[in-house]
Amino acid sequence: MNKIDNPKPEIWSEILKRPTKTVDDIEITVKEIFKEVQRKGDEAVAKYTSIFDGISQDNYEVSEEEIKEAISLIPSELKEAIELAKENIYKFHNAQKTERVEVETIEGVNCWQEKRPIQKIGLYIPGGTAPLFSTVLMLAVPAEIAGCKEIVLCSPPDKKGKINPAILYAANLCGVTKILKVGGIQAIAGMTFGTQSIPKVYKIFGPGNQFVTVAKQLATQFGVAIDMPAGPSELLIVADDTAVPAFVASDLLSQAEHGTDSQVILVSTSKKLIEEVEKEVQSQLEVLPRKAIAEKAIENSKLIYVENDQIALDLINEYGPEHFIICSEYDDFYCNGIVNAGSVFIGNYTPESAGDYASGTNHTLPTNGYAKNYSGVNLDSFMKSMTFQKITKEGILNIGSAIETMAEAEGLQAHKNAVTLRLKSLE
Numbered sequence: 218m219n220k221i222d223n224p225k226p227e228i229w230s231e232i233l234k235r236p237t238k239t240v241d242d243i244e245i246t247v248k249e250i251f252k253e254v255q256r257k258g259d260e261a262v263a264k265y266t267s268i269f270d271g272i273s274q275d276n277y278e279v280s281e282e283e284i285k286e287a288i289s290l291i292p293s294e295l296k297e298a299i300e301l302a303k304e305n306i307y308k309f310h311n312a313q314k315t316e317r318v319e320v321e322t323i324e325g326v327n328c329w330q331e332k333r334p335i336q337k338i339g340l341y342i343p344g345g346t347a348p349l350f351s352t353v354l355m356l357a358v359p360a361e362i363a364g365c366k367e368i369v370l371c372s373p374p375d376k377k378g379k380i381n382p383a384i385l386y387a388a389n390l391c392g393v394t395k396i397l398k399v400g401g402i403q404a405i406a407g408m409t410f411g412t413q414s415i416p417k418v419y420k421i422f423g424p425g426n427q428f429v430t431v432a433k434q435l436a437t438q439f440g441v442a443i444d445m446p447a448g449p450s451e452l453l454i455v456a457d458d459t460a461v462p463a464f465v466a467s468d469l470l471s472q473a474e475h476g477t478d479s480q481v482i483l484v485s486t487s488k489k490l491i492e493e494v495e496k497e498v499q500s501q502l503e504v505l506p507r508k509a510i511a512e513k514a515i516e517n518s519k520l521i522y523v524e525n526d527q528i529a530l531d532l533i534n535e536y537g538p539e540h541f542i543i544c545s546e547y548d549d550f551y552c553n554g555i556v557n558a559g560s561v562f563i564g565n566y567t568p569e570s571a572g573d574y575a576s577g578t579n580h581t582l583p584t585n586g587y588a589k590n591y592s593g594v595n596l597d598s599f600m601k602s603m604t605f606q607k608i609t610k611e612g613i614l615n616i617g618s619a620i621e622t623m624a625e626a627e628g629l630q631a632h633k634n635a636v637t638l639r640l641k642s643l644e
């Protein structure tokens with residue numbers, strides 16, 4: 218791990234650079250695949266599934282039999298764990314429902330706002346290096362609460378051409394309406410344009426590797442909305458001598474094991490803690506089944522010593538981590554001062570894994586600095602706000618002449634007429 222001592226603000230952006238490929242490199246491939254899927258539909262999807270996933274298939278949809286088989290394969294302990302996680306995710310997201318807003322802005326002019334579910338949505342469930350069935354809960358549970366009608370799910374096929382049974386189990390449990398064995402760029406392109414097998418959707422949700430993330434961003438150019446860029450996992454921990462080094466190391470490794478391009482960072486005002494965490498990381502790494510992946514991610518990671526908590530906070534806000542763990546005597550200071558982070562975890566007994574699986578918060582979060590301008594997935598992500606208004610005769614008399622004056626000043630006579638005619642009818 219790279220140890221950095223008291224970096225000056227001028228070099229923060231350099232040392233905090235993400236280990237991701239540049240968007241330009243990936244964009245060339247993504248654009249090519251999008252063009253082909255738009256023109257050739259399923260034929261192109263099949264071609265790229267064969268190239269990137271090593272699978273030849275002509276039928277993408279998961280059948281009822283496959284779902285039944287998956288349900289029978291899930292051990293009861295895992296079913297119970299999924300149920301508990303689902304319940305907590307449901308509780309937290311259901312509580313995000315808001316009342317309709319209604320205001321009489323002036324006598325006779327009533328304005329209100331109501332939310333409506335997005336009717337057709339696509340969920341991307343990563344499956345490249347690990348089958349992230351927990352992501353199904355994170356996306357399908359709030360989609361169901363919101364009332365989305367068509368919920369399409371795409372996830373890459375494994376080497377046998379199948380989707381992991383736990384993904385199918387969770388999808389079936391949470392009301393997904395169609396499941397397709399397609400992953401990567403070709404899945405995002407499919408849901409963007411629609412193919413013979415893949416329905417076109419209005420909004421695409423879900424995390425993925427860099428290819429998936431760039432593909433989602435390109436999808437927006439074709440009229441499809443996305444939740445946010447949710448790419449390779451990131452974690453930044455701020456910790457002092459009140460932290461337990463073994464816990465800190467375990468959290469760093471939890472995100473490092475996602476992929477070689479994950480980024481984990483420790484910021485501390487204690488050199489002693491940094492030394493202890495470094496040793497712990499090395500010893501815990503040895504026994505991890507995904508050691509090779511985590512080790513590579515750890516190579517890019519940083520242990521940063523700073524002189525005081527204010528410098529630490531400024532640096533963290535500059536970085537904007539996806540996940541932010543606070544293990545500090547001054548946790549209130551950090552909670553109050555953090556403005557750029559996807560999700561915040563406070564105290565020695567709040568591992569990031571809790572938010573990944575079962576505490577109730579959503580784990581689909583902005584990465585790559587997008588925590589500066591995007592929220593993580595929440596109930597509102599699945600809805601649109603619509604406004605309504607109803608104006609009485611008294612109301613049009615109250616605002617009519619203001620509208621006429623403004624329309625005239627903008628040179629829009631027809632706008633003015635729409636009011637004038639009504640006002641005249643009331644004389």
Ligand SMILES: NC(=O)c1ccc[n+]([C@@H]2O[C@H](COP(=O)([O-])OP(=O)(O)OC[C@H]3O[C@@H](n4cnc5c(N)ncnc54)[C@H](O)[C@@H]3O)[C@@H](O)[C@H]2O)c1
Binds near residue numbers: 401
């Ligand atoms: N930000 C979040 O909220 C969040 C949540 C969960 C997971 N994640 C991240 O999601 C990612 C999951 O990645 P993954 O790879 O395991 O699964 P994935 O499903 O995102 O990607 C796998 C697919 O990528 C495609 N692919 C692979 N190599 C390619 C290449 N060279 N060119 C074009 N396409 C290629 C293949 O089609 C493959 O099926 C991880 O980086 C993890 O950290 C992020």
Ligand SMILES: N[C@H](CO)Cc1c[nH]c[nH+]1
Binds near residue numbers: 351449450451472580
């Ligand atoms: N940490 C990931 C978000 O970056 C989510 C996840 C799913 N499973 C385990 N972790």
Ligand SMILES: [Zn+2]
Binds near residue numbers: 471
């Ligand atoms: Zn995780």
